[in-house]
Amino acid sequence: MVLLPDLSLGQYSLVYNVISFTIATMGAAFLFFVFAQNRVAPRYRMSMLVSALVVAIAAYHYYRIFQSWQAAFMMDTTSGMYVASGQPFNDAYRYVDWLLTVPLLVVELVLVLALSRDLQAKMITKLTVAATLMIILGYPGEVASYIDTPTRAFWGTLSTIPFLYILYVLWKELGKALEQQPPRVRVLIRNARLLLLATWGFYPIVYMAPFFGIYGAESQMVFQVGYSISDILSKAGFGLLIYVTACAKSEADGWSQS
């Protein structure tokens, strides 16, 4: 559970506005991925549909986070500060979101390559199982008390094992499959892979922050803003890269929109 600090009007509003900005971005990305589907060849449309689902799920959860943020604080008119209302701020919505979206993100990445049916099925099974395990194993540590370092470290370490396995599959096995792709597609998929690594890397930093004594007022604010930016890049931004890849592949196939 998140310790709720007293926040100034500016601090409270910054998080509030960033969360609302994220809802708007995810919603707009959803519309884009739905309506831009017919701009790529039919075989790449499933990966865009999955991108659309990811940002729709994220929009829903950011709406819930927004409501939870509003309910968790109230204005204390004597001090002019926002103070805890007594209702908990349910940060676990993020976990619930990842449980659905993280496996889907690896699915989009594999689908856009249009590999052979066998290789695709194998790759998707490996990556989704590992991604689901990674999220589930992180949860008990995340909901543990901020001062219970051993519990946090234990689950965090367990959750790192599937994460390393995902990196292995993406770099080693997917890397091999990339050799058969057109040069432009290779570059785009490498970028998409790096974007995943960079944005997913923010989550363990927040997870480990309490180890360094960081769990106070400003840090919580930074985490909320950081999570939002990370989610926008890893979901809407990543989906956009997948869309550009699908366009490049459609072009390489000689397909054009009639």
Next chain:
Amino acid sequence: MVLLPDLSLGQYSLVYNVISFTIATMGAAFLFFVFAQNRVAPRYRMSMLVSALVVAIAAYHYYRIFQSWQAAFMMDTTSGMYVASGQPFNDAYRYVDWLLTVPLLVVELVLVLALSRDLQAKMITKLTVAATLMIILGYPGEVASYIDTPTRAFWGTLSTIPFLYILYVLWKELGKALEQQPPRVRVLIRNARLLLLATWGFYPIVYMAPFFGIYGAESQMVFQVGYSISDILSKAGFGLLIYVTACAKSEADGWSQS
């Protein structure tokens, strides 16, 4: 009515997050079934439309259950526990949901086979009437007091008769129709049928739990989580199997997306 135990923050949050997760999953499944329709041949689209209706109805009811769960509890600041607020937790939303979705689930299963018009109409009539009776007959036992074992047992037994009839139709009569299907479709439909049996099997277990003296705090929590997982598998998971079946049938028909 459900006896409301005192719940720790962790217990309360687990049910709360699982219910929210279910809303997100059903919503995402709805979007998928709507937008993936044009990936299968026109004659199989009706079964996907029915899948979409099922998960949309479920998303609505889970939203209601979410609100009811929130209203039924309040944080007791002295003990730090969630205690009954005095408002009842309306578990009957689940029944209302099943009354609509259970008949529709058997409809999707029959529709995707694209049987002759006569056989299809007969099969749908038998299965929907039996499914509706099964739900209606279970209701009086479900809302009976937890200690009124005779009433519960009486309605439970009555409700089992149409359930056994459904199993007979699915295994005996549908089994015969399956012989004319391509091998891959036969496997998929058999899996879908087993998924229905396995997930529907969870409901009678919860129904009969009071017979064994199980109606306390933790058990209620287990039931809510169990119901949610069962519903996700039997609605979104089942619909996904129906979609894969529709893809296999479209391919067997020589249809491809233009």
